[in-house]
Amino acid sequence: MKQSKLFGRTLREAPAEAQTPGHRLMLRAAIAKPLAAGLYTWLPLGFRVQKKVEQIIREEQDRIGAQEMEMPVLTPAELWKQTGRWDMLEPITFRTKDHNGREFMVSYTHEEFVHLHAMQEIQSYKQMPQIVYHFQSKGRDETRPRAGLLRVREFVMKDAYSFDVDQAGLEKSYAAEYGAYERTFKRMGLDAISVESDTGAMGGDVAHEFQVLTDVGEDRIAICSNCDYRANMEKATRHMAGRSARADGIPARTEISTPGTQSIDALEASLRQPRSAFLKTLLLRDQAGKVVAVVLPGDRDVNEAKLRKILATGEVKFANDADFAAAGAVPGYIGPVGLKTRLLVDQGVEDRAYIAGANKKDAHLRDVLIGRDFQGERIDAADVRAGDLCPKCGVGTLAIKRGVEVGNIFAYGTYYSEKMNATFLSDDGTRKPFVGGSYGIGVGRAVQTIIETHYDDKGIMWPPQVAPYHAHVLALPVNDDDVRTKAEALVSDLEKRGVEVLYDDRDESAGVKFADADLIGIPLRVTVSKRNLKEDALELKLRSASDSEMVPLAGAGERIAEIVRSWPR
């Protein structure tokens, strides 16, 4: 490919909108460009990377016996309504109607539709296990797209779906996908770790995310310093040290005057007590409007994902004024004592004296003790934080790191098949619902994550397996007949040998060509120059290396092909 003809040019300065290193490089190197917020066009260089990433995913899915197919982007409303997801997904999906008024959703995911097909194609237990997958565009009306391709509103996802006869079969399929994911990410140069994740509003218990740890990630991951425990913050728990019985001798609660202190911050400042001396009480309402109070230690934050799961609701909001009145609470001075509502108490609340809101304006209570002054259901509803004890080994401490979720695997069992009455004929002659799982990888997000983790101050450093080209041939200067002739002969020789070549035939100065080569980041740079040709030689330089190597012109094609063949695939 002649660079003079390449659709896409490099930028010396990145557009102001780009913040993360990978996003800036992606724009500067003409990998992908925005069309609108969260909508990106792959330019030719980036599209080649995307296709290579897809191919790796495809090979690893095929290896475990999964079969590729394709389902439409536009999906009819009826099935979504059958599983209850039409309404649930309303705020985050794109919808349209055909000219007859029939409703469609731009595919958010395809569980409903793959189950429909499974009912048609799989009739007997003898036909299972089955895994099918496709690469398809997904539409998600994210309220906040961010960081280039890391969070977008339309993206290609590989999603695979497994169908088994029972839970044991599902576990095998799940394990097969787990293994495929480990190989897939490794092959594309991503150091992804699996972490336990929340299953969200989709039911089921087992789910893992594959996370690449990097500061630009938007997920927070708790990692044990001692064992292999790793979990998304939405799911992470902590080991509770045994509660000491320090409840004896605590005096009866007394009211104290605290005018104008409506927050933990204000209390901390005016009473000169640590945050942990207070109880934080939140009045919340679920999707159905039911009100519940959650009591936490003053130094802990509520984890909404955990709370949603406990309340079995899709949404948790702060209560309104009427809810406060009904519960007998006063905003800013709410506390668990005497509260007329369901009370959930985080496990972090200890058997000791706390200062809590008095449910009266300008007043708090001192020496409030759980079990004596109020009762509640014990739950785990707080975020873990760095330094907490690991829930698995009880010895190590948790660190919190940021990660990009490049893939996830999810065992949902019969969640969909039961709602859809998607069944097969079992070996005992009865009809049973399919037991399934789904397995996703965001292709574009993976590509940008590769950049975010493979660059230096000069540009991208593509892992060879996913690089847009293998070799970047630079002719210096291109208007020298000898240089041009020999460079073109080399390019054609390399292409015959199956080496993918980007040939910089532009009439640019050496500085521009070297800088662009570094920026675009093709793994092997081959310089054909007047200077080198005096010695009948070429210069080879790996993007990842600091040194270069001179090789004789004769046989250079074979030498380069050999290097390319030695790379991982």
Add this chain to the structure above:
RNA sequence: CGGGGUGUGGCGCAGUUGGUAGCGCGUCUGGUUUGGGACCAGAAGGUUCGACGGUUCGAGUCCGUCCACCCCGACCA
């Protein structure tokens, strides 16, 4: 959705107390160059400054409304 920020040639930016738009890079032409973002000369490029409305003799500059984009948070398999 809450908070903050930014909209001026393709990209990065400047634009004084309101007076009719400029710089660098890039692009085009000619020439000199050719191993780390070259040099000289000339030129094009803004439906006139995100949009609409207002104040004013006069608005890129002031006021209002809206839109777009970015960041933090919320949300989100």
